[in-house]
Amino acid sequence: MLVFLLLSCCTNGEDPYRFYTWNVTYGDIYPLGVKQQGILINGQFPGPLIESVTNENLIINVFNSLDQPFLISWNGVQQRRNSWQDGVYGTNCPIPSGGNFTYTIQVKDQIGSYFYFPSLDLHKAAGGYGGLRIHSRSIIPVPFPPPAADYTILAGDWYNKNHTDLKAILDSGRELPFPDGLVINGRGANRYTFTVDQGKTYRFRISNVGIATSINFRIQGHKLLLVEVEGTHTLQNTYDSLDIHLGQSLSVLVTADQPARDYYIVASTRFTSQVLATTAVLHYSNSEVSISGPPPEGPTTQIDWSLEQARSIRKNLTASGPRPNPQGTYHYGLIKTTRTIRLASSASIINGKQRYAVNSVSFIPADTPLKLADYFNISGVFSLGIIPYAPTGGGAYLQTSVMAADHRSFVEIVFENPEDTVQSWHIDGHSFFVVGMDRGQWTPACRLAYNLRDTISRCTVQVYPKSWSAVYMAVDNVGMWNIRSENWSRQYLGQQFYLRVFSAANSWRDEYPIPRNALLCGRAIGRRTPPTGSH
Numbered sequence: 001m002l003v004f005l006l007l008s009c010c011t012n013g014e015d016p017y018r019f020y021t022w023n024v025t026y027g028d029i030y031p032l033g034v035k036q037q038g039i040l041i042n043g044q045f046p047g048p049l050i051e052s053v054t055n056e057n058l059i060i061n062v063f064n065s066l067d068q069p070f071l072i073s074w075n076g077v078q079q080r081r082n083s084w085q086d087g088v089y090g091t092n093c094p095i096p097s098g099g100n101f102t103y104t105i106q107v108k109d110q111i112g113s114y115f116y117f118p119s120l121d122l123h124k125a126a127g128g129y130g131g132l133r134i135h136s137r138s139i140i141p142v143p144f145p146p147p148a149a150d151y152t153i154l155a156g157d158w159y160n161k162n163h164t165d166l167k168a169i170l171d172s173g174r175e176l177p178f179p180d181g182l183v184i185n186g187r188g189a190n191r192y193t194f195t196v197d198q199g200k201t202y203r204f205r206i207s208n209v210g211i212a213t214s215i216n217f218r219i220q221g222h223k224l225l226l227v228e229v230e231g232t233h234t235l236q237n238t239y240d241s242l243d244i245h246l247g248q249s250l251s252v253l254v255t256a257d258q259p260a261r262d263y264y265i266v267a268s269t270r271f272t273s274q275v276l277a278t279t280a281v282l283h284y285s286n287s288e289v290s291i292s293g294p295p296p297e298g299p300t301t302q303i304d305w306s307l308e309q310a311r312s313i314r315k316n317l318t319a320s321g322p323r324p325n326p327q328g329t330y331h332y333g334l335i336k337t338t339r340t341i342r343l344a345s346s347a348s349i350i351n352g353k354q355r356y357a358v359n360s361v362s363f364i365p366a367d368t369p370l371k372l373a374d375y376f377n378i379s380g381v382f383s384l385g386i387i388p389y390a391p392t393g394g395g396a397y398l399q400t401s402v403m404a405a406d407h408r409s410f411v412e413i414v415f416e417n418p419e420d421t422v423q424s425w426h427i428d429g430h431s432f433f434v435v436g437m438d439r440g441q442w443t444p445a446c447r448l449a450y451n452l453r454d455t456i457s458r459c460t461v462q463v464y465p466k467s468w469s470a471v472y473m474a475v476d477n478v479g480m481w482n483i484r485s486e487n488w489s490r491q492y493l494g495q496q497f498y499l500r501v502f503s504a505a506n507s508w509r510d511e512y513p514i515p516r517n518a519l520l521c522g523r524a525i526g527r528r529t530p531p532t533g534s535h
Ligand SMILES: *[C@@H]1O[C@H](CO)[C@@H](O)[C@H](O)[C@H]1NC(C)=O
Pocket: 023, 024, 025, 063, 065
């Protein structure tokens, strides 16, 4: 009964429901052989895989059995009209220790490979993440035959220091050290095995769930046929290896067409002076030869190689996305942009401490989630219109910054990276068309080289050192949305802000009302949510 009251407002009753109850606890894990308190979900690390189909409703009741506040966010899930469920600091009160919160999420009009992760503090460095798939509805054609099996690979860097120690380093104003190693599905070298039958084809959905480094992914002796990137069906090109930046996800098909034996699956760090690597095992079911010798080397060429590869990833215009019509029927290149937003990252020392900023503004959280402050008209929590639409070159300063955006505008966003490290930018609630990226300083003349025909749309884009990446984005989702670095220490120390997509209409067509079970905290304590969420 309670569940149905809760659901009545913000889900579509015609689409199926999936119910999950998750218990988040600490538990002993040994990813690199050193015992640590990992964040487990229902005793598992990585957490349970979420399998869903376009438009389904996911009802996920998360019980927080940690000794501190906790939130989960859903990387790439668009939460249409529903930033209330986004699970980041700016939209949700943390689930208190010993408390619970039921997320009510509809995976509306989406397909693809994503992951969820704990969004507060440095929790992500302790696990708490898992895969999230949105399959096409049965009536929508998928541009490749069903694979013999569908495997998730969550790869990323790992620290032997626990999340509270890592947070303490950042709080004291220092940078994180270099990671201690990489893990694949929470395990170190050769501790995870994927079994394949000779002659069959498999789908691997790979996400970089790390907090500090880009990775390169490859499978010894096998080609990777790229088929999907964050919900876009790509032109099916083959690669020997693929670079995957922080927070990014993609799918490849791999055919077990080699002699029967075991092969290395490798993830290694990219663009780092010291290269860390880890391996898992691709085991042919009829194999009698185990892995031996050194794993295959990654690419030795650096940025130009990676940039070329990124540009080669294109959309299959005739394939279907979440809807039956071909992906090419949305002519993003013909839409006139209404505004250009240029966002430059920077690092600086403020009050003696390491900080990171966007257009000179280094984000600091306030005492109340921004979405709640906005809804309850609590003033003085955030400032609208402080963060400039272009870099100013001025010194960095601390601010709880929110950028205003007009609902239904179509914007060009240029991410500019004057620094020496790779940036990885994510936008919640939207996906965007990556129209261009190149080295050097962006100028309006760079638009002449944009791909206005068949680039992919995704939710996380890399920006190479001393380079830029430009995206086109339909601002079509009312709410409060986090724009952040996926490099977690940079995010934590200020390289993020919120985009407030506003509609004066105040109608459920544009945005769902506050959920009846919304947790209240900070200056929102004691405010009343509407007594019913019914129609
Ligand atoms: C979560 O797990 C802990 C440890 O096993 C247990 O004490 C607690 O009762 C569980 N909570 C729920 C809501 O299942």
